[in-house]
Amino acid sequence: MRPTAAEDYDEQEVNRVRALPDEEFVQLVFAETRSVVDPPTAAALRAPSVLRRWDDALKLILGTVQSGLDKVRGVQEPQAVEQRNKLARREHLVRTRLMETKRLKREQHEVWVYEGKVNQERNKQQRNTAGDAAIQRLIDAHPEEYRKLLDEERRNWKSSPADSAEWAE
Structure with a gap:
């Protein structure tokens, strides 16, 4: 089965x-x-909403296969050797699918992280825009208070230690 895209x-x-x-x-x-x-069913198993259940079922199947291998381990009868080979192939197939579930989970996590960062950036931009609009509304509503605060901040900034001669020494 080829890996199926989400x-x-x-x-x-x-x-x-x-x-x-x-x-x-x-x-x-x-x-x-x-x-x-059929391919649609195989693809459905790889859907994000089914992925964990698929992984759990694979682990259950792997446990059953490993129990079967334990029962025939060391037995040299032809039927036991054939059974062991069959179970070993089955174990390989299940482990391959388990590796695929890990890959798909990792990819899904990367998508969630990326989408989260995009949403955080979008929210930050929206907050900045809203904040700028609120500040402008306050300035428009109270121009005298704004000028007083702005002058006070400029005076405080000019008299900061970084601008004084003492700081440079």
Whole structure:
């Protein structure tokens, strides 16, 4: 199964997959590890709203596979060797999907962080604009008080230690 971009999923399929009972969901995930589900269903498993449940189901399947491997470990009968090889391949497929869930979670986190920074910057710009407008309204409403405060601030700024000769020494 090729990695599926998050934009490839159908919202109706995502809702159908999310509504599945746990046992059916695990069976679906198991079928997906063997690439026997249709592409829209495979894509739905990778949707952000299903990603955690998919990861949990994969971990459950991995535990079952590892239990099976433990039972046939060290047994040299032909059937046990065949079973061990089959389970080892299955373990590899599940681990591959688990790595994909980690990648998708990381990408989703990066999107959330980026969107959060963009929203913070947008909010900061809006606050600055609103603040500038409020200050201008106060200046327009109280021009005399504004001039007095401005003159006072200029006097304080000119008499700051950085401007004095004592500071330079």
